[in-house]
Amino acid sequence: xxxxxxxxxxERHDAVVLLRLNRPEARNxxxxxxxxxxxxxxxxxxxxxxxxxxVIAGHDEHFAAGADIAxxxxxxxxxxxxxxxxxxxxxxxxxCRTPLIAAVSGYALGGGCELALACDMIVASETAQFGQxxxxxxxxxxGGGTQRLARVIGKQRxxxxxxxxxxxxxxxxxxxxxxxxxxxxxxWLEEALDLAQTVARRAPLAARLAKxxxxxxxxxxxxxxxxxxxxxxxxAMATEDRREGTRAFLEKxxxxxxxx
Ligand code: CO8
Numbered sequence: 001x002x003x004x005x006x007x008x009x010x011e012r013h014d015a016v017v018l019l020r021l022n023r024p025e026a027r028n029x030x031x032x033x034x035x036x037x038x039x040x041x042x043x044x045x046x047x048x049x050x051x052x053x054x055v056i057a058g059h060d061e062h063f064a065a066g067a068d069i070a071x072x073x074x075x076x077x078x079x080x081x082x083x084x085x086x087x088x089x090x091x092x093x094x095x096c097r098t099p100l101i102a103a104v105s106g107y108a109l110g111g112g113c114e115l116a117l118a119c120d121m122i123v124a125s126e127t128a129q130f131g132q133x134x135x136x137x138x139x140x141x142x143g144g145g146t147q148r149l150a151r152v153i154g155k156q157r158x159x160x161x162x163x164x165x166x167x168x169x170x171x172x173x174x175x176x177x178x179x180x181x182x183x184x185x186x187x188w189l190e191e192a193l194d195l196a197q198t199v200a201r202r203a204p205l206a207a208r209l210a211k212x213x214x215x216x217x218x219x220x221x222x223x224x225x226x227x228x229x230x231x232x233x234x235x236a237m238a239t240e241d242r243r244e245g246t247r248a249f250l251e252k253x254x255x256x257x258x259x260x
Pocket of ligand 1: 025026027029030035065066067068069070107109110111112133134137140141142143
């Protein structure tokens, strides 16, 4: 438990959970221990219906500097193959049904950039720097970076980032379309939490269905995606929250969503 508190700190802000990476001595490098604890925290919170949005953050100077290079330098192919049994952090992130927001200040590099990209939205400080510098270490991204970046910013731009390892500032990342909002250096976490609170106030089942529908756009051809959306829309129509939401609108009062 002590170790858990040390590398990953969880705070509760009403219906929002804030998970803070906390290995400042290694620029929040994603050690196996940190990855396991983050995966466990995501699973735990995703299973808790009172949690309506999860924010993943680091600190002012660093979101996460990627995989732990000290550990990477020692790894052999056999170690990697052995690991493949358990669900990795990346699989847990992809399976998380609760909306996820990355709050990025400072460096988000390698696995850190991939962690941010695996979230549903990114709020960045004006100081944030994103990049996939793996090529400089003789490797390539392994946490989904090539696939997610190519889907969001396109092949040519992804090639440049992945083949050169160039870092890009928050403003450029926003221009390229993978950062939602850029906040002043002293407000990045507040703005991410504000966005999370807004999501948390919406109908929670509809939020999960909406997330499912949007993510399907990356996986399915248009006709299958539209059919999937239609099924999820029908599910949303069957909820108590739909009755409450539509009634509240007609009665000109705020809706009280209960998640049923
Ligand atoms: N791993 C381990 N230690 C690190 C890492 C890291 N990724 N990044 C920084 N550190 C350590 C440094 O070794 C140093 O330790 P010490 O104080 O003992 O010398 C300390 O943190 C401070 O580092 P710097 O002196 O370099 O700090 P700066 O503020 O000058 O620079 C940077 C910060 C820009 C973040 C710089 O440290 C840097 O470039 N780090 C490496 C970034 C990088 O290459 N990341 C990619 C890693 S590979 C990867 O992520 C592959 C993902 C594959 C799948 C995912 C599995 C998780």
